[in-house]
Amino acid sequence: MSEEAQTEEIPDSTRDLEIDDEKELMIEDLDLWYGDKQALYGVSLPIAKNSVTALIGPSGCGKSTLLRMMNRMNDLIPICHYDGKISMGDVEITGKDADLVEIRKKIGMVFQRPNPFPKSIYDNVGYGVKLHFKPTREELDAIVEKSLKRAALWKEVADRQHELGTSLSGGQQQRLCIARTIAIEPDVILMDEPCSALDPIATAAIEELILELKKDFTVVIVTHSMSQAARVSDYTGFMYLGRLVEFDKTEKIFSDPDNELTKRYITGRFG
Amino acid sequence: MKDIDNLQKRSRKLRDFAETMGSSGLAFTGLVGLLFLAILVWQITAPTFIDGESGEIPAANEFITESDYEMEWDYPNTDSNGALTTDAIVLEISWDGGDEVHELQINIISERDIYEDVYINESGLSTNIVEIGRKTKFHLYSSLTEVVLVIQNSGPVPSADETGKPLVSSFVIEYDIAVVYDGGLVFEPLEIIAYATLIFLVIIYRAPKSNILEFMHKLVGKERMVLAIFYALALVTTIAGGLSVPSTLAALCWILAARMMSALIKGIERMLHSGRKLSEVSRLKHSISNRDGLLMWSSMLLVTSTLFIPLEIYIPFLTERYQDIFSPYSSGIRAAFYGTIWVMLIAMISSVPISVGAAIYLEEYAKPTKTTKLIQALVTNLAGVPSIVFGMFGLAIFVKQGGIGWGLGPSILAAGLTMGVMAMPIIVLASQEALRSVPRSLRESAYGVGCTQWQVTKDHVLPSAMPGIMTGSILAMSRIMGEAAPLVVVGATAMIVFDPEPLAGLFGGNVNFTVIPIQIYFWTSEPDPAWHAMAAAASISLIALLVAMNSIAIVLRQHFRRRLN
Numbered sequence: 001m002s003e004e005a006q007t008e009e010i011p012d013s014t015r016d017l018e019i020d021d022e023k024e025l026m027i028e029d030l031d032l033w034y035g036d037k038q039a040l041y042g043v044s045l046p047i048a049k050n051s052v053t054a055l056i057g058p059s060g061c062g063k064s065t066l067l068r069m070m071n072r073m074n075d076l077i078p079i080c081h082y083d084g085k086i087s088m089g090d091v092e093i094t095g096k097d098a099d100l101v102e103i104r105k106k107i108g109m110v111f112q113r114p115n116p117f118p119k120s121i122y123d124n125v126g127y128g129v130k131l132h133f134k135p136t137r138e139e140l141d142a143i144v145e146k147s148l149k150r151a152a153l154w155k156e157v158a159d160r161q162h163e164l165g166t167s168l169s170g171g172q173q174q175r176l177c178i179a180r181t182i183a184i185e186p187d188v189i190l191m192d193e194p195c196s197a198l199d200p201i202a203t204a205a206i207e208e209l210i211l212e213l214k215k216d217f218t219v220v221i222v223t224h225s226m227s228q229a230a231r232v233s234d235y236t237g238f239m240y241l242g243r244l245v246e247f248d249k250t251e252k253i254f255s256d257p258d259n260e261l262t263k264r265y266i267t268g269r270f271g
Numbered sequence: 272m273k274d275i276d277n278l279q280k281r282s283r284k285l286r287d288f289a290e291t292m293g294s295s296g297l298a299f300t301g302l303v304g305l306l307f308l309a310i311l312v313w314q315i316t317a318p319t320f321i322d323g324e325s326g327e328i329p330a331a332n333e334f335i336t337e338s339d340y341e342m343e344w345d346y347p348n349t350d351s352n353g354a355l356t357t358d359a360i361v362l363e364i365s366w367d368g369g370d371e372v373h374e375l376q377i378n379i380i381s382e383r384d385i386y387e388d389v390y391i392n393e394s395g396l397s398t399n400i401v402e403i404g405r406k407t408k409f410h411l412y413s414s415l416t417e418v419v420l421v422i423q424n425s426g427p428v429p430s431a432d433e434t435g436k437p438l439v440s441s442f443v444i445e446y447d448i449a450v451v452y453d454g455g456l457v458f459e460p461l462e463i464i465a466y467a468t469l470i471f472l473v474i475i476y477r478a479p480k481s482n483i484l485e486f487m488h489k490l491v492g493k494e495r496m497v498l499a500i501f502y503a504l505a506l507v508t509t510i511a512g513g514l515s516v517p518s519t520l521a522a523l524c525w526i527l528a529a530r531m532m533s534a535l536i537k538g539i540e541r542m543l544h545s546g547r548k549l550s551e552v553s554r555l556k557h558s559i560s561n562r563d564g565l566l567m568w569s570s571m572l573l574v575t576s577t578l579f580i581p582l583e584i585y586i587p588f589l590t591e592r593y594q595d596i597f598s599p600y601s602s603g604i605r606a607a608f609y610g611t612i613w614v615m616l617i618a619m620i621s622s623v624p625i626s627v628g629a630a631i632y633l634e635e636y637a638k639p640t641k642t643t644k645l646i647q648a649l650v651t652n653l654a655g656v657p658s659i660v661f662g663m664f665g666l667a668i669f670v671k672q673g674g675i676g677w678g679l680g681p682s683i684l685a686a687g688l689t690m691g692v693m694a695m696p697i698i699v700l701a702s703q704e705a706l707r708s709v710p711r712s713l714r715e716s717a718y719g720v721g722c723t724q725w726q727v728t729k730d731h732v733l734p735s736a737m738p739g740i741m742t743g744s745i746l747a748m749s750r751i752m753g754e755a756a757p758l759v760v761v762g763a764t765a766m767i768v769f770d771p772e773p774l775a776g777l778f779g780g781n782v783n784f785t786v787i788p789i790q791i792y793f794w795t796s797e798p799d800p801a802w803h804a805m806a807a808a809a810s811i812s813l814i815a816l817l818v819a820m821n822s823i824a825i826v827l828r829q830h831f832r833r834r835l836n
């Protein structure tokens with residue numbers, strides 16, 4: 001099927017995007033370009049508070065781009081420009097005079113490839129806290145310990161906190177990055193394929209962790225694994241060629257999707 | 272309400288202030304650097320500048336400052352047939368030392384060798400009658416600020432004294448020149464204790480012993496006191512050593528030892544906190560924060576200190592200055608060595624911060640406009656400009672007075688700044704390369720926890736780029752260490768008898784200086800083959816210095832590499 005033909009199957013974003021839960025983030029009619037190339041077309045999406053929202057879709061459809069838009073990470077790419085509105089309560093994230101530091105403090109991010117700072121484990125977790133709050137040593141020690149415990153890493157590193165973060169295994173590094181993100185207690189955690197570099201055991205640990213985090217945080221996760229999306233998420237959005245094709249409760253998407261493309265994608269009959 | 276909200280909020284004003292300060296400081300260093308480069312470009316395109324009357328360089332001249340004294344006897348004491356006509360020179364030295372004890376030597380140098388040393392120590396003068404033969408030309412050097420009375424009992428009179436009027440039979444040396452050798456201890460006791468403490472701590476860090484840890488454990492909670500004691504010791508050491516190089520190094524030892532002690536005590540506390548026992552000594556290394564860094568700095572400090580031992584103990588080739596044209600073997604490269612060290616230090620201090628600032632500005636802050644591209648191209652080309660051109664630049668800007676000249680004279684300061692300008696484009700390029708190779712993921716993770724651009728740069732990008740920046744800077748330094756051409760233009764002198772004064776260009780005094788490459792050059796052009804051997808020896812010491820510098824670069828790079836895995 002040609003790209004044109006497929007695009008026609010994608011309905012306009014006139015669908016009903018209301019959700020029952022309280023909204024944490026609201027994305028409205030977002031267009032985004034990398035230079036001349038448009039990567040997102042009129043995406044609108046609500047993110048529910050204290051829930052897990054999964055973004056799925058084939059490679060290159062703009063999931064990372066959308067996710068990175070939510071804490072303005074795309075501002076680091078000079079050729080990237082956008083149009084549309086993302087808001088968090090009454091704070092407009094895409095506003096011209098938005099305070100990026102405040103936004104990134106409230107909306108933390110875990111990247112696809114684990115990228116701890118080349119500092120000690122302790123400093124990895126403590127750095128952001130030191131930056132934004134001025135904790136005393138004891139307070140900082142307590143926060144580091146608590147965050148490492150929450151990220152299910154404490155047992156492994158309790159007595160080697162001053163070793164380099166980069167000396168950990170890949171899965172441990174990813175959990176360290178999660179600990180680093182939750183240490184500053186953001187409201188939202190964005191995760192871009194956090195398990196793509198991990199083995200099944202580490203993946204299971206992180207999935208469990210996500211379900212645990214949901215109690216305190218709002219989680220948005222990009223994943224290529226249908227089963228993962230089904231296991232951890234409450235809402236799922238399916239993206240294709242820069243458009244949000246369908247967004248709904250996870251059970252609905254995986255049992256009875258409205259859109260033909262969605263159905264073909266989740267059943268693996270795509271392409 | 273989240274737990275973390277209870278913490279004191281970091282004031283946003285403070286953050287914004289730090290951001291502006293950091294960025295504008297950076298922009299400022301960048302601008303200064305670019306200004307330097309711009310002047311240089313202009314200078315190169317306007318080479319006529321050093322023509323004309325105002326462009327003359329003052330002739331290299333040696334002069335003796337007020338407190339220096341040189342007595343010289345001229346030979347030959349012969350008549351027209353070559354027969355000796357005069358008696359041997361016999362000197363009687365007496366000294367009214369008072370209560371103080373001075374330790375010094377008076378070297379009487381005859382032909383190529385030190386003829387006689389006269390010591391003054393606790394028991395007084397070692398000899399007071401010195402007979403010097405009849406054929407010699409010799410100098411009397413000493414370093415006393417006390418009055419020494421030298422009576423000449425026989426022989427021809429000295430050619431001149433301070434006032435230019437020779438006295439026939441007795442004369443007084445009021446102030447003398449050239450500290451030949453101060454016979455004190457190589458290191459003061461406090462300095463030795465500083466080194467011992469540091470070495471002890473390094474050993475504890477590398478191979479902890481549980482009984483020592485038990486003892487250290489008693490100090491938990493008293494870190495402040497330990498720190499205060501060590502810092503006080505550092506202060507006492509520097510003051511007692513009169514701010515000399517060894518005492519400053521020893522003070523650094525104390526400071527480092529203080530840091531290592533407090534990290535160790537905290538480490539012990541942490542180890543116990545995480546439920547380990549002190550007997551599990553191998554776990555200690557995981558609890559000490561910044562252990563690698565502390566160990567690296569201490570080994571660098573210890574290595575650097577050993578470099579100064581040859582200057583402290585008596586190795587004539589290193590510790591002696593140039594004597595005179597007839598005495599090659601009693602001459603040494605001390606003045607040239609110090610000259611090289613000072614030129615390098617000034618070059619480093621003036622060029623590294625500015626160049627790194629400029630590199631950060633170009634790489635991290637500047638938008639890729641036409642101007643930036645032009646500047647980039649200029650910097651790249653400047654790195655290849657022949658060194659003699661930089662010498663001309665230094666002559667016009669730093670040495671010369673008037674116009675855009677700073678009027679520093681042919682001094683160490685001018686030479687150091689010239690060399691600094693020469694190193695700048697090399698360091699800028701190396702640093703840019705290093706900054707560019709910092710992975711984007713690191714920047715993203717830093718922005719991801721809410722860093723401002725300045726925080727990302729100073730806390731993450733710069734430390735990661737450090738190995739590259741340091742290697743680049745040190746290589747640039749070792750390149751300029753071997754350069755002679757620009758300094759010939761700036762006006763380095765061939766032979767100087769005194770230790771160079773680094774700031775003489777600003778505050779007045781003896782501006783003359785020389786560096787090892789220039790010393791080598793002038794020695795090789797002497798007719799006496801003995802000087803050629805000296806030149807060869809000087810080349811070896813230059814190479815040794817280079818090897819030392821490059822090994823420091825390697826140690827640093829290894830350290831930072833390990834940190835970045």
Ligand SMILES: Nc1ncnc2c1ncn2[C@@H]1O[C@H](COP(=O)(O)OP(=O)(O)OP(=O)(O)O)[C@@H](O)[C@H]1O
Pocket residue numbers: 034039057058059060061062063064065066077
């Ligand atoms: N920095 C960039 N510069 C230019 N184009 C980019 C950039 N990043 C992404 N794109 C383009 O934007 C589109 C969406 O990319 P994005 O990374 O969001 O995809 P994705 O859905 O995350 O894919 P994957 O599942 O492979 O990670 C792609 O066509 C990609 O080529």
Ligand SMILES: [Mg+2]
Pocket residue numbers: 063064065192
């Ligand atoms: Mg992606």
